[in-house]
Amino acid sequence: MRNGTVIFKTNYSVSAVKDSTALLYRNHGEPSQVVQLESLDLPQMGPESVLVKMLAAPINPSDLNMIQGTYAILPELPAVGGNEGVGQVMKVGDKVKTLKVGDWVIPRDAGIGTWRTAAVMKADDVVTVSKDIPVLSAATLGVNPCTAFRMLTDFEELKPGDTVIQNSANSGVGQAVIQIAASKGIQTINVVRDRPDLQQLSDRLTALGATHVITEETLRRPEMKELFKSCPRPKLALNGVGGKSATELLRHLQSGGSMVTYGGMAKQPVTVPVSALIFKDVKIRGFWVTQWKRDNKHDEDALRNMLDELCILIRAGKLSAPACTEVSLQDFRKALENAIKPYVSTKQVFVM
Amino acid sequence: MRNGTVIFKTNYSVSAVKDSTALLYRNHGEPSQVVQLESLDLPQMGPESVLVKMLAAPINPSDLNMIQGTYAILPELPAVGGNEGVGQVMKVGDKVKTLKVGDWVIPRDAGIGTWRTAAVMKADDVVTVSKDIPVLSAATLGVNPCTAFRMLTDFEELKPGDTVIQNSANSGVGQAVIQIAASKGIQTINVVRDRPDLQQLSDRLTALGATHVITEETLRRPEMKELFKSCPRPKLALNGVGGKSATELLRHLQSGGSMVTYGGMAKQPVTVPVSALIFKDVKIRGFWVTQWKRDNKHDEDALRNMLDELCILIRAGKLSAPACTEVSLQDFRKALENAIKPYVSTKQVFVM
Numbered sequence: 010m011r012n013g014t015v016i017f018k019t020n021y022s023v024s025a026v027k028d029s030t031a032l033l034y035r036n037h038g039e040p041s042q043v044v045q046l047e048s049l050d051l052p053q054m055g056p057e058s059v060l061v062k063m064l065a066a067p068i069n070p071s072d073l074n075m076i077q078g079t080y081a082i083l084p085e086l087p088a089v090g091g092n093e094g095v096g097q098v099m100k101v102g103d104k105v106k107t108l109k110v111g112d113w114v115i116p117r118d119a120g121i122g123t124w125r126t127a128a129v130m131k132a133d134d135v136v137t138v139s140k141d142i143p144v145l146s147a148a149t150l151g152v153n154p155c156t157a158f159r160m161l162t163d164f165e166e167l168k169p170g171d172t173v174i175q176n177s178a179n180s181g182v183g184q185a186v187i188q189i190a191a192s193k194g195i196q197t198i199n200v201v202r203d204r205p206d207l208q209q210l211s212d213r214l215t216a217l218g219a220t221h222v223i224t225e226e227t228l229r230r231p232e233m234k235e236l237f238k239s240c241p242r243p244k245l246a247l248n249g250v251g252g253k254s255a256t257e258l259l260r261h262l263q264s265g266g267s268m269v270t271y272g273g274m275a276k277q278p279v280t281v282p283v284s285a286l287i288f289k290d291v292k293i294r295g296f297w298v299t300q301w302k303r304d305n306k307h308d309e310d311a312l313r314n315m316l317d318e319l320c321i322l323i324r325a326g327k328l329s330a331p332a333c334t335e336v337s338l339q340d341f342r343k344a345l346e347n348a349i350k351p352y353v354s355t356k357q358v359f360v361m
Numbered sequence: 362m363r364n365g366t367v368i369f370k371t372n373y374s375v376s377a378v379k380d381s382t383a384l385l386y387r388n389h390g391e392p393s394q395v396v397q398l399e400s401l402d403l404p405q406m407g408p409e410s411v412l413v414k415m416l417a418a419p420i421n422p423s424d425l426n427m428i429q430g431t432y433a434i435l436p437e438l439p440a441v442g443g444n445e446g447v448g449q450v451m452k453v454g455d456k457v458k459t460l461k462v463g464d465w466v467i468p469r470d471a472g473i474g475t476w477r478t479a480a481v482m483k484a485d486d487v488v489t490v491s492k493d494i495p496v497l498s499a500a501t502l503g504v505n506p507c508t509a510f511r512m513l514t515d516f517e518e519l520k521p522g523d524t525v526i527q528n529s530a531n532s533g534v535g536q537a538v539i540q541i542a543a544s545k546g547i548q549t550i551n552v553v554r555d556r557p558d559l560q561q562l563s564d565r566l567t568a569l570g571a572t573h574v575i576t577e578e579t580l581r582r583p584e585m586k587e588l589f590k591s592c593p594r595p596k597l598a599l600n601g602v603g604g605k606s607a608t609e610l611l612r613h614l615q616s617g618g619s620m621v622t623y624g625g626m627a628k629q630p631v632t633v634p635v636s637a638l639i640f641k642d643v644k645i646r647g648f649w650v651t652q653w654k655r656d657n658k659h660d661e662d663a664l665r666n667m668l669d670e671l672c673i674l675i676r677a678g679k680l681s682a683p684a685c686t687e688v689s690l691q692d693f694r695k696a697l698e699n700a701i702k703p704y705v706s707t708k709q710v711f712v713m
Binding site: 081251270271272273277278279280281282283284285286287288289290291292293294295296297300 | 433603622623624625629630631632633634635636637638639640641642643644645646647648649652
């Protein structure tokens with residue numbers, strides 16, 4: 010990756026980009042089995058196209074589900090894997106006004122296929138990001154930080170001092186939630202699964218800005234009452250797990266608060282007591298950043314403003330990329346295997 | 362009841378109201394065992410009080426839960442049973458400007474104790490209703506039709522031609538939903554439990570304005586697809602049951618739609634697939650008319666406008682009271698037993 014960055018700060022020759030090496034799959038199945046490294050000819054540039062050299066692209070859980078064929082949206086096959094990443098514009102079509110050579114860009118929508126060295130894309134399918142942030146931050150900006158940002162913004166009006174509770178606090182979204190909330194003076198109660206290195210994890214999340222880090226077991230215990238002597242009951246609960254964990258989050262929500270589900274790691278539904286709906290007026294919602302981007306496709310400012318705000322936090326050192334393992338496209342099989350393993354807490358990121 | 366109405370259309374002597382006969386309970390427990398008919402002295406009238414002679418008051422499920430001690434709000438004991446009903450103002454305190462002798466009034470909030478012949482109440486605790494509607498309609502206006510009205514108004518913007526799906530369609534709320542929706546040109550898919558007299562029930566609900574009446578079993582079958590050839594997928598699902606029935610309602614909701622839970626007859630929680638929250642953006646909400654009334658206590662127009670709209674429907678023959686069995690306060694034990702029996706589909710209403 011760092012090599013990649015260096016390459017692009019030198020005078021990379023545009024004419025050198027004639028074909029692309031890509032991680033392609035022709036059938037749905039286990040990612041490490043169906044994905045192949047292939048050489049693809051780049052199509053002709055159209056007047057509204059841009060040639061983008063990819064710099065870095067992570068492996069996200071939804072990428073794997075898409076390859077497995079279990080995700081809510083599936084591309085036509087054969088398809089190039091990956092939905093997130095950052096690239097640099099090498100060439101722009103005659104009619105492209107919004108981008109210039111050298112710009113860093115990230116996809117506007119899922120399905121673009123980011124695990125490749127280069128691609129010809131429609132200018133409208135990408136959006137610029139600031140070049141003065143780390144390339145790993147740019148590569149992982151479009152999904153998790155955007156999910157965290159919107160969930161903290163669109164469901165409850167949160168003021169400094171308010172509390173948010175979340176499970177899966179060590180996930181990419183979870184870490185972004187901690188950091189964005191902390192930057193706004195919002196307290197976070199962060200629920201993680203118990204593990205041998207709990208203290209170390211807790212210290213790491215606390216260093217990111219977590220107010221409290223507790224285990225799923227603690228969440229169920231009466232001592233939670235003690236915790237709520239020092240901070241208000243949460244207005245917002247963020248659920249990436251489902252099942253019992255979600256029901257437990259709900260129990261602690263204040264009357265009229267919202268629980269927003271963005272993931273279902275436990276592969277169990279969200280179960281809501283009728284009394285919580287009727288007498289506590291809890292609101293059970295879901296969030297999918299891909300849908301948000303589609304719904305706001307024609308509102309240029311909505312995405313722009315969010316990315317700008319996130320970049321300000323990144324530059325200020327208040328929002329860091331998750332721990333990443335950088336791998337080359339050639340090492341894709343191992344990377345895909347690692348990405349699918351439970352408890353591997355670093356994100357696999359292809360660097361081109 | 363009809364006797365009651367007749368009495369109040371004659372010159373009932375105010376001075377005759379000196380005490381009250383009331384259905385009182387001193388302990389929580391089975392309603393037919395803990396409720397007693399007792400004579401209560403009426404307190405002195407204050408300058409902001411009114412003397413109200415009760416005309417009719419229903420037995421609602423929440424009244425029974427309150428007596429059992431299982432409801433979300435419980436009055437101090439001893440307490441007079443009943444939270445809904447209509448009375449006539451017999452006398453007003455010196456400072457009362459909002460009410461006059463002869464007005465019909467209903468409680469603004471739960472907890473007033475309506476199962477009695479007369480009561481001295483604060484003028485602010487009641488609100489007038491039109492006297493040109495049937496007394497049974499007035500007695501049952503404040504809970505179920507208000508619940509139906511708000512659920513059809515506050516969660517999704519419904520236009521003529523839109524569809525609402527509901528379970529428990531034969532309940533008091535369910536019947537009000539059918540009628541209010543029909544008056545606005547909104548289609549309803551009404552789910553009921555299978556029963557021997559299904560056709561009869563279906564005919565009755567259709568006569569009220571139901572677009573479709575189906576059983577819980579049909580709701581799970583593929584033939585539902587046929588139904589959605591003739592009407593759009595529902596924007597709104599109303600759930601008075603919980604458990605599987607609620608999950609089935611959800612399956613048919615259109616993307617971005619809301620399910621509002623107002624009851625939990627099945628005594629099972631609402632279970633929501635994570636994918637419905639994330640990828641279909643369904644919104645899971647609850648509604649409690651008592652909370653709505655408290656939240657809107659200082660917005661005189663909100664309650665007034667709703668009651669006026671409902672009275673217009675009643676006068677136009679578009680909103681009828683549910684099937685009622687009229688009983689005297691003296692026959693309370695039998696009435697309470699009937700009210701708690703499953704499948705007794707008429708509402709027990711005390712007439713004084």
